[in-house]
Amino acid sequence: MEKDYSVILDTLPEDGARPKVLFRQAGDGFLQVEYGEVPRFNLIDSFRVLTVNSAIKSKKIKGLYETVPALRTNLYHFDPLELPVEKLIAEIKEVEESLTDVENIVFESRLITLPIAFEDSETKKAVEKYVREIRPDAPNVINGYNLEYVALCNGVTVDEVKKLVCGTEWYNSGNGFWPGGGFFWPLDPRCAIVVPKYNPPRTWTPEGAVGIGGPCLYIYPTPTGGGYQLLGRTIPIFQFSQKHPLFKDSPTFFKAGDRVRFYEVAEEEILSIYKHVHEETDYEYAIKTGKFVVKDWLSFYNSEEVQKGVKELLAKQEAGSKVAPRV
Amino acid sequence: MLLVKKGGIETVIEDWPGRIGYLDNGMAASGAFDYVALGLANLLVGNPPGEAGIEIAGGYFEAEFGVDTVISVTGTDMKPTLNDQPIPLWEAIRVSKGDVIKFSHFGEFGFRAYLGVAGGIDVPVYLGSKSTCLFGSYGGYEGRKLQAGDVLNFGKPQEDLKSLEGRKIKKEAIPEYSRVWELRALPGPNSCPDYVTKEGMDYLFSHEFKIQHSSNRSAYRLEAIKGINFFARKDGGVAGSHPSNVLDHAYAIPGALNICGDTPILLIADGPTLGGYLCALSVIMADLWKIGQGTPGRDYVRFVYCTRDDAMKARVELKELLSEKSLA
Numbered sequence: 281m282e283k284d285y286s287v288i289l290d291t292l293p294e295d296g297a298r299p300k301v302l303f304r305q306a307g308d309g310f311l312q313v314e315y316g317e318v319p320r321f322n323l324i325d326s327f328r329v330l331t332v333n334s335a336i337k338s339k340k341i342k343g344l345y346e347t348v349p350a351l352r353t354n355l356y357h358f359d360p361l362e363l364p365v366e367k368l369i370a371e372i373k374e375v376e377e378s379l380t381d382v383e384n385i386v387f388e389s390r391l392i393t394l395p396i397a398f399e400d401s402e403t404k405k406a407v408e409k410y411v412r413e414i415r416p417d418a419p420n421v422i423n424g425y426n427l428e429y430v431a432l433c434n435g436v437t438v439d440e441v442k443k444l445v446c447g448t449e450w451y452n453s454g455n456g457f458w459p460g461g462g463f464f465w466p467l468d469p470r471c472a473i474v475v476p477k478y479n480p481p482r483t484w485t486p487e488g489a490v491g492i493g494g495p496c497l498y499i500y501p502t503p504t505g506g507g508y509q510l511l512g513r514t515i516p517i518f519q520f521s522q523k524h525p526l527f528k529d530s531p532t533f534f535k536a537g538d539r540v541r542f543y544e545v546a547e548e549e550i551l552s553i554y555k556h557v558h559e560e561t562d563y564e565y566a567i568k569t570g571k572f573v574v575k576d577w578l579s580f581y582n583s584e585e586v587q588k589g590v591k592e593l594l595a596k597q598e599a600g601s602k603v604a605p606r607v
Numbered sequence: 608m609l610l611v612k613k614g615g616i617e618t619v620i621e622d623w624p625g626r627i628g629y630l631d632n633g634m635a636a637s638g639a640f641d642y643v644a645l646g647l648a649n650l651l652v653g654n655p656p657g658e659a660g661i662e663i664a665g666g667y668f669e670a671e672f673g674v675d676t677v678i679s680v681t682g683t684d685m686k687p688t689l690n691d692q693p694i695p696l697w698e699a700i701r702v703s704k705g706d707v708i709k710f711s712h713f714g715e716f717g718f719r720a721y722l723g724v725a726g727g728i729d730v731p732v733y734l735g736s737k738s739t740c741l742f743g744s745y746g747g748y749e750g751r752k753l754q755a756g757d758v759l760n761f762g763k764p765q766e767d768l769k770s771l772e773g774r775k776i777k778k779e780a781i782p783e784y785s786r787v788w789e790l791r792a793l794p795g796p797n798s799c800p801d802y803v804t805k806e807g808m809d810y811l812f813s814h815e816f817k818i819q820h821s822s823n824r825s826a827y828r829l830e831a832i833k834g835i836n837f838f839a840r841k842d843g844g845v846a847g848s849h850p851s852n853v854l855d856h857a858y859a860i861p862g863a864l865n866i867c868g869d870t871p872i873l874l875i876a877d878g879p880t881l882g883g884y885l886c887a888l889s890v891i892m893a894d895l896w897k898i899g900q901g902t903p904g905r906d907y908v909r910f911v912y913c914t915r916d917d918a919m920k921a922r923v924e925l926k927e928l929l930s931e932k933s934l935a
Contacts, residue, residue: 287795307889348857355857456881479868
């Protein structure tokens with residue numbers, strides 16, 4: 281049989297603020313909808329994805345099991361015997377055509393403040409296990425950790441990496457990977473450090489580990505595999521037993537649209553909080569409810585000061601990419 | 608009920624299709640790895656094909672029955688015995704209180720055996736499924752694999768036990784096992800020409816990939832891609848310096864083939880739902896069961912190109928296979 285490797289089933293042209301929409305084949309029961317022909321890291325795409333996502337969900341389309349929004353894509357999971365992919369695409373197009381303005385969106389967004397211990401002992405164990413069992417010559421492991429490699433890739437010092445991580449609010453484009461884990465992106469683009477992912481990935485990561493891959497930050501909810509460069513460890517974000525009041529209604533914590541800000545602490549403090557979450561169940565999480573105004577963020581993002589800072593970081597990263605070894 | 612005497616290598620409670628609808632919270636569907644073997648095991652004992660059964664990976668599971676009932680064993684031939692007497696696969700067998708069932712190790716072909724029980728396994732339904740998610744430690748029996756001393760309860764049999772006894776699966780309905788598992792697949796979402804070269808896609812659709820030892824219920828790791836010009840891009844741009852890196856997107860699991868660095872990894876039952884590696888192809892739903900019989904460190908998989916129409920036909924055939932029509 282002649283093999284046809286093309287996977288774009290349909291498209292919608294670029295239209296004003298909307299980038300081109302590509303409908304990609306992803307197996308016989310999934311459809312990936314992608315925004316923009318050239319991949320870009322721009323949170324405006326996520327605001328669009330989440331807005332379209334809620335509109336699609338409210339349609340209650342028969343045969344559509346679920347959707348999985350990410351930064352610039354949404355994955356549709358459906359029963360193709362009940363809902364032909366052409367019909368699903370038509371439904372999505374209808375929503376896309378009726379949505380004109382992403383810039384005026386305001387959505388619910390909690391601000392969650394979390395402590396982080398950089399280069400803690402559990403992270404060290406995960407890195408050691410990787411070197412021992414998966415890749416002894418891993419170039420992303422320096423002095424038993426990944427932090428120096430992260431610094432190297434971005435042309436900054438380890439201290440600067442810590443400042444960048446703690447210097448921005450991180451926005452959750454949607455949960456995924458493992459139960460309750462959010463995919464967080466820097467709202468201040470001057471803090472957008474970028475790193476390659478593990479090659480190949482780890483088979484174990486400790487609960488609460490904070491990792492970064494590309495420009496995306498992830499907190500590992502339970503011990504699992506993973507491919508992000510590890511920075512350190514924060515407090516629990518998942519509790520299956522649901523003993524702690526935060527987890528009363530669900531074992532997971534994060535919601536799409538949440539923001540997180542980190543502050544640095546010593547490892548002892550993190551370990552003590554684990555006890556107060558999982559055993560004594562009296563730890564109080566720092567959560568502020570609020571709204572996210574896309575227009576305000578856009579004027580911040582486009583301001584001269586921010587764009588100047590972005591250029592400075594890009595220059596450092598350009599230099600870093602020349603010296604950092606490839607994974 | 609059933610008293611576990613030996614947990615074996617990895618024995619878990621699974622149903623099918625598992626926990627559907629929670630991918631956007633990072634929760635994979637889990638579910639029986641080989642849902643054909645589970646489905647046929649269930650049909651033999653009068654259960655709906657998706658009812659929860661016992662999935663035995665590797666082998667060495669032993670248990671004692673606390674009631675009279677009817678059971679069935681399917682999947683790889685682990686030389687099961689009842690009170691040390693060999694019992695056949697793919698048929699319904701009467702057991703009595705006090706009987707002891709033992710499994711040896713995985714057979715010449717295949718890796719997982721399934722134990723079906725009339726009425727199914729009675730564990731709590733969590734988010735719509737009885738399946739165990741080992742990596743999240745939830746579902747099934749206390750969110751973990753079985754160990755000595757565990758006591759499992761059974762559901763109420765749907766049919767009279769006497770009528771079930773001696774039921775068999777038709778010979779032609781018993782799946783063919785192999786050491787090279789041919790998995791029909793559709794290219795995408797990241798394919799040629801934008802992410803992978805034509806040479807790279809041809810390689811994926813022709814090479815026999817050895818299944819690595821480090822494979823588990825969330826991911827089947829295949830041997831690394833070597834010696835060809837695989838990637839169409841020189842790097843992953845803003846997503847990372849390696850061309851396998853993409854801005855994080857949801858994975859079409861089960862069945863997506865992730866390219867992690869240079870390692871192709873099949874994302875399956877308990878797999879990750881979102882991540883930053885490209886996905887070059889997806890195994891069609893009707894062939895996913897074969898992965899569960901792929902033996903890590905011994906067997907190979909080969910991806911066979913197919914069309915969306917082929918995949919639809921295969922789905923219809925699968926429905927037929929997992930119906931009473933398969934009973935002799």
